[in-house]
Amino acid sequence: MQDATKTAAIVNEYTGDEACSLARAVSVVGQRWSYFILREALAGTTRFTEFRQRLGIASDVLTTRLETLVGAGLMQTQEYREFGQRTRWSYHLTESGRQMMLTIAALQQWGDEWTPSPVPTSVSFRDQHGRQLTAAFVDPEGRVVPIDDVEPIRTSKTC
């Protein structure tokens, strides 16, 4: 479990004086590739070359996005070394990165519903019994609230 205050400090380097939680979140993942890297990491990918091959992403873009994700505390690096090779870094989700799962699930669901495609999504979210989970709004008692019954309320003008 990572310390949220520490994460906040690190994220701050990337967000400057962003006061809003949405602004802070978007400054980390409001980028096409960040979502795909996080999803690939959720699927178990840890190595640079694997990310590059699976995502078909240019090396320099991948380097930059991984640096941002590490700098913002969503991923952390580990050294590894294969026989006869130089030391390399692998990339692993932190607790904060893992928790971005809910946002990714919500985005995938939106895409599935509103831009249907014959190609199935590459990552699905399951419970311990292997049952497919969905993202939803829930009330304080943990009951699902249909999205049509959700009221967005402005609570402040600043943020």
Place this chain on the structure above:
Amino acid sequence: MQDATKTAAIVNEYTGDEACSLARAVSVVGQRWSYFILREALAGTTRFTEFRQRLGIASDVLTTRLETLVGAGLMQTQEYREFGQRTRWSYHLTESGRQMMLTIAALQQWGDEWTPSPVPTSVSFRDQHGRQLTAAFVDPEGRVVPIDDVEPIRTSKTC
């Protein structure tokens, strides 16, 4: 209620041959300003000048982002005219845009937890009794599954 097939066709113009639902979703909202515009629209803003003032966004950027959101079917325009003024367009969420609410809620929650800030978020999500709602993973019976118990499973290699 908007026709999902039509939305898919419109989104296609913006995503080219993106096969993945996540790729399609990200092609629309994987942009900092798209999130803020959608959130502002959820809070009730409809007019160009209001969006510009509340978000502190440059006119040309706002124009481009609104065009993308309209083109992808998340917002639609309406004509309005105030006395002695020329006809203008206002911007309104479609059903597809409204449903992006869950992604925004999930992102805000992540920001609140991992990058805490003293400034409260400007939009909160309530049920019909005014109770605050949260985004969560739920199982097929509608029971909340704690995020620590969620298993991301790779289901395909392509997408």
